[in-house]
Amino acid sequence: MNAPDLPDKLEAALSDLLAATDPMRASDAEFLAARFDHGLAWLHFPVGLGGLDMSRRYQIPLEQRLVASGAEPADVMRNPIGLGMAAPTLRHHGTSQQQQRHLRPLWTAEEIWCQLFSEPGAGSDLASLGTRAVRDADGWIVTGHKVWTSMAHLARWGLLLARTDPTVPKHKGMSYFILDMQTPGVEVKPLRQATGQAEFNEVLLTDVRIPDEMRVGAVGDGWTVARTTLLNERSSIAGQAPREDGHIGQLAAMWRAHPELRTPALHHEVISAWVEAEVSRIANQRSAQKSAAGLPGYEGAAGKVMYAANNQRITAITRRLNADEALVYDSWDLGADSADPARCANFHYVRARANSIEGGTTEILLGQIADRVLDLPREPKIDPSTPWQELPHQ
Amino acid sequence: MSRPLMPSLLHDDVQDRLREELRKALDKHCDSPALHGLIDAQQSHDAALWRLIACEMGLAGLLIPDEFGGGGATLREAAVVMEELGRACAPVPFLSSAVLASTALTVAAGSSNTSAPEVIGDLLNGQIAAVLVPATTCPFAEYVPTVVEHGDGTVSGTVTNVIGADCADVLIVPAVAAERIELYLVDPAAAAVSITRRVSLDLTRPVSEVTLTRTAVKPLTTDGVGRAALQKALEAASVMLAAEAVGVADWALDEAVAYMKVRHQFGRPIGSYQALRHRAAQMWITNSQACAAAIYGAACVATDHDDRQIAAAVAKTYCGSNAVAVAEHSLQLHGGIGFTWESSLHLRLKRALAISSMFGSADQLTEALGPMIDIVE
Numbered sequence: 001m002n003a004p005d006l007p008d009k010l011e012a013a014l015s016d017l018l019a020a021t022d023p024m025r026a027s028d029a030e031f032l033a034a035r036f037d038h039g040l041a042w043l044h045f046p047v048g049l050g051g052l053d054m055s056r057r058y059q060i061p062l063e064q065r066l067v068a069s070g071a072e073p074a075d076v077m078r079n080p081i082g083l084g085m086a087a088p089t090l091r092h093h094g095t096s097q098q099q100q101r102h103l104r105p106l107w108t109a110e111e112i113w114c115q116l117f118s119e120p121g122a123g124s125d126l127a128s129l130g131t132r133a134v135r136d137a138d139g140w141i142v143t144g145h146k147v148w149t150s151m152a153h154l155a156r157w158g159l160l161l162a163r164t165d166p167t168v169p170k171h172k173g174m175s176y177f178i179l180d181m182q183t184p185g186v187e188v189k190p191l192r193q194a195t196g197q198a199e200f201n202e203v204l205l206t207d208v209r210i211p212d213e214m215r216v217g218a219v220g221d222g223w224t225v226a227r228t229t230l231l232n233e234r235s236s237i238a239g240q241a242p243r244e245d246g247h248i249g250q251l252a253a254m255w256r257a258h259p260e261l262r263t264p265a266l267h268h269e270v271i272s273a274w275v276e277a278e279v280s281r282i283a284n285q286r287s288a289q290k291s292a293a294g295l296p297g298y299e300g301a302a303g304k305v306m307y308a309a310n311n312q313r314i315t316a317i318t319r320r321l322n323a324d325e326a327l328v329y330d331s332w333d334l335g336a337d338s339a340d341p342a343r344c345a346n347f348h349y350v351r352a353r354a355n356s357i358e359g360g361t362t363e364i365l366l367g368q369i370a371d372r373v374l375d376l377p378r379e380p381k382i383d384p385s386t387p388w389q390e391l392p393h394q
Numbered sequence: 395m396s397r398p399l400m401p402s403l404l405h406d407d408v409q410d411r412l413r414e415e416l417r418k419a420l421d422k423h424c425d426s427p428a429l430h431g432l433i434d435a436q437q438s439h440d441a442a443l444w445r446l447i448a449c450e451m452g453l454a455g456l457l458i459p460d461e462f463g464g465g466g467a468t469l470r471e472a473a474v475v476m477e478e479l480g481r482a483c484a485p486v487p488f489l490s491s492a493v494l495a496s497t498a499l500t501v502a503a504g505s506s507n508t509s510a511p512e513v514i515g516d517l518l519n520g521q522i523a524a525v526l527v528p529a530t531t532c533p534f535a536e537y538v539p540t541v542v543e544h545g546d547g548t549v550s551g552t553v554t555n556v557i558g559a560d561c562a563d564v565l566i567v568p569a570v571a572a573e574r575i576e577l578y579l580v581d582p583a584a585a586a587v588s589i590t591r592r593v594s595l596d597l598t599r600p601v602s603e604v605t606l607t608r609t610a611v612k613p614l615t616t617d618g619v620g621r622a623a624l625q626k627a628l629e630a631a632s633v634m635l636a637a638e639a640v641g642v643a644d645w646a647l648d649e650a651v652a653y654m655k656v657r658h659q660f661g662r663p664i665g666s667y668q669a670l671r672h673r674a675a676q677m678w679i680t681n682s683q684a685c686a687a688a689i690y691g692a693a694c695v696a697t698d699h700d701d702r703q704i705a706a707a708v709a710k711t712y713c714g715s716n717a718v719a720v721a722e723h724s725l726q727l728h729g730g731i732g733f734t735w736e737s738s739l740h741l742r743l744k745r746a747l748a749i750s751s752m753f754g755s756a757d758q759l760t761e762a763l764g765p766m767i768d769i770v771e
Contacts, residue, residue: 255769267771271760274767279687279712286403286686293404302679369678370671374651377666 006061013038013052014065023071031071032108040066041107045091049103081151082106082113085229086159089176093217093225098178102157114155116146116179116203117226121394123148124364126161127170127223128391131205133162133177139211140164140177142185145204148358152188152201155181160210161226164219166389173388174222178214185209195350196332241281247314247348248277254321261321269317277314280306298373301365308355308362315349401693403686409474416453416475419446420482426738432485433597433741439561444486449520453488457496457630462503462514464496469630469696473637473688480641480717480749483741485598487522489631489638490558495523495566497630501623502577505615509579513564513614524562525627526580526604528555529752533628534707534762541606543571548608549578557752559602560591566614567606568624576620578611586610596748598741629706632753633695636688636709639717639749642742643684646717646724647677649739653728670727677720684713704766711759714750721746 006014021034035041036050043059045051067073076083087106090099105111122129131144142162152158158179165173179186185208190198217225244252255262255270280303287299319326322345330336330344337343338351356362370376382391405413423443432440448454457472458464465471472493479488496517503510517523531537541551549569559565565580565587580587586609594600615623651674654665664670691709694702721743725732732739750756764770 252767252769262771264771267764267769268760270769271763271767274769275708275712275763278708279683282400282403282690283683283686285400286689289403295404299682302682305676305679306683363672366672366675367668369675373678374671374674376651376654376671376674377663379666379668379671380662 006058006065007054009052010040010043010054010058010062013040014062018069023066023069028072029108029110032074033104035066036104036107042087045087045103049091049099050107078109079106079112081115081155081159082109082111085115086113086157088231089159089216089225089229092228093176095213095216097213098216102178105156111156112151112154114149114151114158114181114201114203115229116149116152116158116160117229118148119145120147124361126226127174128388128393129161129163129174130393131160131162132166133164133175133210135164139209139214142177142179142205142208142210145202147191147200147202149188149191149201149203150199152181152203153190157181158203159229161222163388164222167387168220169385170388170391171223171384172220174226175219176216176222176225177210178216179208179210180214183208183210190334192334194353195338195347196329196334197336197338198334199338241284243278243281244274245281246277247311247318247352248274250348251314251318251321254318258321261323266317266321270321273310273314273317276306277310280310298369301360301369304360305356305362305365308352311352311355315345315352319345319349321345399699401690401697401699403689403693405474405689409471412471413474413478415451416447416478417481419451420478420484424482424484429483429485429598429738429741430736438485438591438600439487439558440485441561443484444522445520447484447486447488448492454492454520455496455518456492457500458514458518459500462500462511463518464514469633469692470689472634473692476634476637477641477644477688480638480745481645483598483642483645483738483745487524487558487561489599489634490524491517491522491562493634494525494527494558494627494631498525498566498577498623498627499523499614501626502615502619505617505619505623507616508614509612510614513566513579516564521563522558522561523564523566524556524558525566525568525624526553526556526559527568527624527628528553529557529601530555530755531628532754532758532762533625533632534703534754534766535758537624537628539568539570539575541567541569543569543576543578543611544608545572547610549580549606549611550608552603552605554603555592555601556604557599557601559589559604560600565604567611568620569611571620574618574620575624576616576618577614577623579614580606580609580611584609594748596741596744598745599748628753629695629702632710633688633691633706635749635753636684636691636706636713639713639746640681640684640688642746642749643677643681643713643717643720646721646739646742646746647674647681650674650677650724650727657729664727673723673727677723680716681720684716687712704763707754707759707763707766710754711756711763714746714754715756717746718743718750 017034017038017040023031039047039052041050043051043054044056046053117126119129133140133142158181160177160179161174163173164175185206187204188201191200191202192198284303290297329346453475455464456467460466499510499514502508540553541549543549562582565582567578567580568575569578586607588605590603592601655663657664687709691705694705725739731737
């Protein structure tokens with residue numbers, strides 16, 4: 001692949017970086033730190049905070065040049081909540097102090113981040129959350145219960161949304177905090193799921209003390225800050241997804257390798273599922289092209305709904321194809337690895353049931369499409385100006 | 395599995411302008427009263443509308459290369475036309491004449507001693523051509539013509555389910571000639587030609603049965619070029635029908651959404667009921683997917699891309715099934731009124747059904763796709 005040309009300012013910074021730190025000899029963490037210090041972490045961030053105040057469109061060419069110089073490709077999964085959620089939130093809403101303290105170790109993944117939003121009583125209706133933050137002389141005292149928290153067991157910091165005023169409408173009574181996960185009163189427990197494993201945690205907060213300097217945005221402005229967090233900025237480093245990616249690839253491979261498992265009925269189903277997966281692949285490409293061309297669209301929501309539907313359908317067929325293994329499972333143990341690609345067909349089937357729930361349920365997404373794309377009449381709902389404490393709660 | 399390169403899946407300015415112009419014309423000249431008028435009069439096509447589209451707008455020659463005086467456009471532009479014609483359920487022989495016949499003629503023009511350029515000239519003047527092949531033919535399975543050339547300049551045979559034959563000025567006949575497939579020209583007005591329009595499911599694009607009895611023909615292809623010409627025409631028809639299906643499905647969704655906003659029951663618009671909102675949102679999702687699949691199919695067939703057969707088969711099967719499903723849902727969402735003859739919903743449903751059965755049904759394509767993608771029984 002041809003290493004692309006970069007603007008002069010960027011070329012200069014890149015030369016300085018490579019002169020100071022040899023990617024072939026430095027550790028991944030050392031090289032990441034050096035990138036930050038030379039403004040070559042996230043280009044669109046301000047100077048001094050890992051960026052050069054440049055357009056994001058140079059990010060991918062930069063990554064390509066770094067790889068061409070011998071660096072390991074930067075792994076987005078080293079600190080997914082940190083990179084995808086905390087960083088943009090701090091950039092747009094954080095104080096200078098918060099940015100200085102947190103962005104560098106976030107980037108290098110020395111400090112891992114988690115997100116503390118959902119609660120047992122507040123999932124789709126996140127704005128109804130009830131974790132309470134009460135003001136006292138030194139800051140805030142927080143009590144509540146968060147669920148479906150990924151990375152909490154590894155995290156140093158959390159993005160916390162809590163209710164600071166129950167007497168005003170729900171959207172106006174929340175504030176946003178950076179939580180030190182080592183504070184007394186923070187209890188992280190694995191949240192065991194239907195697959196037997198725990199990819200997530202629940203976090204119990206009992207009289208947890210948070211200094212006011214850790215608040216992000218004004219008191220009562222938590223929802224506005226949270227919307228930045230939830231914008232789900234995913235860089236398009238992913239590029240073109242190949243044909244037969246993911247579960248459909250596994251199903252196709254199994255079909256080809258095991259003629260003895262084939263039946264006429266399953267043959268029809270496999271081809272049908274292949275077509276659906278292929279159409280979704282093309283549709284996602286179109287969505288990415290529209291996005292790159294600056295054209296608006298809700299194809300992202302469509303993509304998520306179809307991803308879940310396709311996965312559920314494909315994993316169901318795979319389980320049927322694997323008839324001999326239909327009644328057994330590999331491991332229900334809490335400690336088994338959910339990311340192991342060799343997990344059994346029954347594991348993938350069960351895990352896929354969550355695809356239509358996590359990150360926005362299919363039903364909520366359909367409702368958003370109905371509202372924002374089709375402009376259909378809204379469903380009857382409770383007056384949004386009702387004070388939170390007067391709303392019916394479970 | 396190979397990694398097929400991804401072309402642009404966006405429409406360009408030329409295509410947007412073409413769409414706008416055509417939609418304006420169709421909104422004016424192809425509304426519901428016009429469609430019902432045609433059906434009541436038992437006409438098979440709207441001659442005035444065809445003249446407007448084919449001649450005034452020059453779309454008869456859209457796919458004809460400019461070296462023959464045509465528009466020199468690609469299947470990507472033709473796809474936009476097909477979408478709009480699908481939306482309007484337009485009763486014009488664009489598919490049969492401007493896609494199928496034109497594609498066959500363009501390939502035939504490469505044959506020696508052919509009269510293809512002359513016929514192309516006629517088409518550019520608004521004459522209508524039809525290819526005598528059953529619309530139920532799958533482009534990806536071996537097709538053997540049911541018409542035979544006797545070795546003496548005459549042909550005999552019967553071809554069923556032919557679109558566009560009853561309004562054609564010239565017929566293009568694929569026939570078995572010794573070991574080869576060749577194309578021949580027949581005058582539909584000749585005595586030895588019998589064209590019987592069937593009572594058709596889709597009254598806006600009826601099918602006919604055509605019988606030739608020792609009919610005199612002029613050769614259009616020699617040296618076996620007929621097979622290639624026919625194959626290319628069938629593939630073009632298939633992928634263009636995917637685009638037409640997208641237009642039908644978009645119309646069906648638009649109509650349903652518009653109705654749901656104004657129809658009130660139990661004191662509120664039916665569009666405020668969650669089950670119906672969600673159903674409409676699902677329709678939008680599958681329509682946006684179909685749109686992408688159809689563009690990819692057209693792009694691949696247009697450029698003779700390595701992936702073209704898979705791309706066309708995937709587009710046709712997905713878009714065809716989707717149009718039927720969305721038309722069905724739209725009828726349901728309209729309640730009783732959706733089931734009346736006066737409504738034009740049933741016309742779109744029948745058009746969608748016909749599309750799904752033409753030039754690659756879902757069942758035929760499931761069979762054909764298996765070997766293409768190495769998922770065999």
